Amino acid sequence: MNKPLRTAILFAVPLLACAMAASAKEPGNVFISSEKDHTVTVLDAKSQQQVGVIKTCKRPRDMRLTGDKGKLLVLCGDDGSVAIIDVAAKKVVDKIKLQEGAEMFDLSPDGKTLYFSNEDDALLVAVDLASKKVSKEIKVGEEPEGVLISRDGKIIYVTSEVASLVHVIDTASGKVIKNIQVDKRPRRFALTPDGKELWVTNELGASVSIIRTTDHTVAHTVRFEPKGFRADDITPVGVTMSRDGKTAFVALGKANHVAVVDVGTRAVRNLVLVGKRAWGLGLSRDEATLYVANGLSDDVSVVDIAKGRAVKSVKAGRVPHSVVVDD
Structure with a gap:
């Protein structure tokens, strides 16, 4: 190899390393809604320390990031609105009035439409x-709660707590x-990553129903x-799935544990002790950490997935509800 070429390569390698380091996303933030403090607590995902508290609207609950992750939408049940938070600035930049009784929501894949459940009027509202x-307003069963849109945007799923039903709604x-x-x-x-299974937590059934999305029938029930x-005391609510679709995490509510479930075998592999009334869940990008909002101990449990146990507890306002990880 001639000297000029060797020099060029030696010079290029550090530059490439720097470029790769710059393109790698540093750990970002973890957002936790607090129903009683009317705030969203912000944790640094690397240090897991609190770095901010954002005043929102009354009783913030469900949250979603926009597709570009530039905005965080926070639904507030007691004033029927959505607060829009600028993620970089960590402040509310806009609000959208919805309806009293707003519970949970999801965003259409194109980011143009918000669908929320109205518990008081038994509606799904677009x-x-x-x-x-x-x-649009669509009549559903009493006390609708969970809302999830299929990845192609063609189907919306809504739970009815009182009727013990999952409604399948054609978007068009x-x-x-x-x-x-x-x-x-x-x-x-x-939803499993391949979109073939829909997992539904049943709070008073101490179970998860697994629905085949091909024919919308219950294929299995995990108890x-x-x-x-x-x-x-076993009251499952929050549920999230690993990216490879092999593991599901289910918050067991008043049982103060998170169940780690093998998706293929349906077997519970582990039970992780967390705080009081485990509720909302958020999984880190590298899937090494699970954040668990504990509604009755006013904290978030930081679970090391490899170790299979909680390694830290972080205060997160009164009655933390949902967790969104943006790392």
């Missing part, structure tokens, strides 16, 4: 984000095309029976 106007027509009977008080959803707990 809001055009550009005009901030209601574009705005009609309920099927009602799926599940266990008592269904709450939240998670949770941790030793030492009464059945009415």
